[in-house]
Amino acid sequence: MDEALFRAINGVSGPWWDAVMVAATSSTNWLAPLALLVAAMVARDPRRGGMAVAAALLAVGIGDGIGGHLLKPLFARARPCETLEGVRVLMGCGSAYSLPSNHAINSFAVAGALGGMFPWLLLALVPVGLLVAVSRVAVGAHYVSDVAVGAALGFALGLLFAGLGRALWRRRARRTDG
Numbered sequence: 001m002d003e004a005l006f007r008a009i010n011g012v013s014g015p016w017w018d019a020v021m022v023a024a025t026s027s028t029n030w031l032a033p034l035a036l037l038v039a040a041m042v043a044r045d046p047r048r049g050g051m052a053v054a055a056a057l058l059a060v061g062i063g064d065g066i067g068g069h070l071l072k073p074l075f076a077r078a079r080p081c082e083t084l085e086g087v088r089v090l091m092g093c094g095s096a097y098s099l100p101s102n103h104a105i106n107s108f109a110v111a112g113a114l115g116g117m118f119p120w121l122l123l124a125l126v127p128v129g130l131l132v133a134v135s136r137v138a139v140g141a142h143y144v145s146d147v148a149v150g151a152a153l154g155f156a157l158g159l160l161f162a163g164l165g166r167a168l169w170r171r172r173a174r175r176t177d178g
Contacts, residue, residue: 024135052117055161059109104150112158
């Protein structure tokens with residue numbers, strides 16, 4: 001089933017689709033919009049915005065480490081572009097193992113952390129995370145299960161660190177009120 005889903009997504013082609021998928025999978029394309037979002041959050045509510053950024057940085061850093069240094073070597077799953085015939089490879093195959101997708105971990109860690117502090121942001125950040133996850137399959141770098149595991153791990157870490165940030169915020173508020 002994983003191969004069938006991979007082939008269904010990877011088999012979609014067209015100039016517009018390919019350009020969007022390549023752009024979505026390139027991390028550097030997300031830096032400016034993310035910087036603007038962070039600036040807006042911090043300007044709107046400096047304390048909560050700062051905690052959201054800290055939660056996102058922790059979730060991405062820890063998630064990236066868990067994915068790249070623990071889970072990828074543990075599962076040692078080859079990328080579909082290395083093992084399957086007829087894969088459309090739009091950006092090179094990648095040098096590390098496939099499971100989990102660190103792109104999915106990172107995009108969903110940011111969604112969970114920022115959305116956990118500013119819930120209205122989930123309406124924008126989850127679709128962005130989904131776009132990044134689908135793009136990893138479309139460019140031939142990951143199976144659907146790779147991005148699903150990465151998304152779940154990243155989102156859980158993001159929500160965890162956002163929850164810790166909210167708990168610290170409430171605790172600090174009680175100290176200053178009392």
